[in-house]
Amino acid sequence: MGTTLSYTEIELVQGLQARDEKLFGYLYDHYSPALYGVALKIVTDDASAGDVLQEVFIKIWKNIDRYDPSKGRLFTWMLNIARNTAIDSLRSKAHKLDQKVQDVTSANLMYEPQLAVHLSVDHLGLTKVIEGLPKDQRIIIDLAYFKGCTQEEIAKTLDIPLGTVKTRMRNAIMQLRILLKQL
Amino acid sequence: MDVQGYISSGILESYVFGLLSETEQREVEIIIAQYPAVKATVQELQQDRERFVQLYAMAPPMDIKDRLLNIIREEETTAGNSLLPDELRAPGPARSAKEKNT
Numbered sequence: 613m614g615t616t617l618s619y620t621e622i623e624l625v626q627g628l629q630a631r632d633e634k635l636f637g638y639l640y641d642h643y644s645p646a647l648y649g650v651a652l653k654i655v656t657d658d659a660s661a662g663d664v665l666q667e668v669f670i671k672i673w674k675n676i677d678r679y680d681p682s683k684g685r686l687f688t689w690m691l692n693i694a695r696n697t698a699i700d701s702l703r704s705k706a707h708k709l710d711q712k713v714q715d716v717t718s719a720n721l722m723y724e725p726q727l728a729v730h731l732s733v734d735h736l737g738l739t740k741v742i743e744g745l746p747k748d749q750r751i752i753i754d755l756a757y758f759k760g761c762t763q764e765e766i767a768k769t770l771d772i773p774l775g776t777v778k779t780r781m782r783n784a785i786m787q788l789r790i791l792l793k794q795l
Numbered sequence: 796m797d798v799q800g801y802i803s804s805g806i807l808e809s810y811v812f813g814l815l816s817e818t819e820q821r822e823v824e825i826i827i828a829q830y831p832a833v834k835a836t837v838q839e840l841q842q843d844r845e846r847f848v849q850l851y852a853m854a855p856p857m858d859i860k861d862r863l864l865n866i867i868r869e870e871e872t873t874a875g876n877s878l879l880p881d882e883l884r885a886p887g888p889a890r891s892a893k894e895k896n897t
Contacts, residue, residue, distance in 0.1 A: 633864065633867065633868065636863075636864070636867060637860070637864065640860050640863065641860075644854075644855050644859070644860070645852040645853055645854050645855065646845075646848055646849055646851075646852045648852075648853055648854070648855035649848060649849075649850075649851030649852040649853045650848050650851060652851070652853060653851050658856070661855075662855060662856050662859055665855050665859055666859055666862060666863060666866075669863050670863065670866060670867070673867050673870075674870075682828075683824070684837070684838070684841045685841060685842075685845070687845050688841045688844070688845065691844065691845065691848055692813060695813060696813075741847070741850060756812070756814045757812055757813070757814065762816070763814070781805075781809060781814060782804075782805030782806075782808065782809065783805075785805070785808035785809065785812055785814075786805060786808060788843075788847065789808070789840070789843050792843050792846055792847055793843075
């Protein structure tokens with residue numbers, strides 16, 4: 613996608629800082645599918661993902677002065693906002709859910725729907741990448757990246773030692789990199 | 796520091812994918828600032844992650860863009876400000892005026 617952009621990231625950042633609405637529209641057109649995809653993967657329902665996306669773009673608009681190019685590209689920064697906003701939304705929902713169900717089962721509830729999503733997201737490239745991961749690594753990626761679980765929470769949920777979680781996570785992401793290079 | 800050892804330890808992958816605790820994250824950022832080779836690896840990983848999430852890309856519902864444009868156009872007004880989520884209602888004139896009144 614980056615190659616089809618006719619604005620450079622610097623131009624985009626400067627435009628946003630100058631409160632340029634047209635540039636904001638351009639940014640939305642070019643990045644919203646990716647950010648919406650991230651939101652949808654995490655919160656799993658269309659309505660919440662739409663709310664998350666809206667909040668993400670408002671945060672981008674309001675907080676553009678906090679973007680620090682030395683820490684990474686604009687897209688990376690936006691992805692971090694999208695992931696964090698979606699996880700916050702998920703957590704506040706999980707919290708409401710907690711009030712109705714037992715603590716122990718909520719960990720499972722948070723985790724189960726994710727498996728269904730894997731099956732329903734029909735994207736050739738994605739399926740290839742995810743299927744390439746061993747199942748134990750895939751679960752860790754799901755819980756950590758898409759559910760925002762800490763390593764301690766994952767250890768508890770899956771009932772495995774913390775050290776194992778760390779090793780599997782490291783292996784999973786390294787494996788993911790190798791798979792991505794083959795696409 | 797053993798730069799190559801650090802790079803191949805896997806911690807940078809976890810950093811880029813946002814899986815570290817805040818303390819660990821800050822530690823990594825200090826290292827990144829010190830070692831160009833580490834920084835280069837992080838940049839590569841960030842691009843991998845960008846590619847990774849593109850696999851999930853999906854067109855959002857059509858009405859969101861218009862809603863957003865309305866919000867940012869009105870952001871300096873009280874009406875626009877009230878459309879924002881709490882934590883973003885902000886350091887604008889609309890807010891301070893309101894705070895003084897209440």
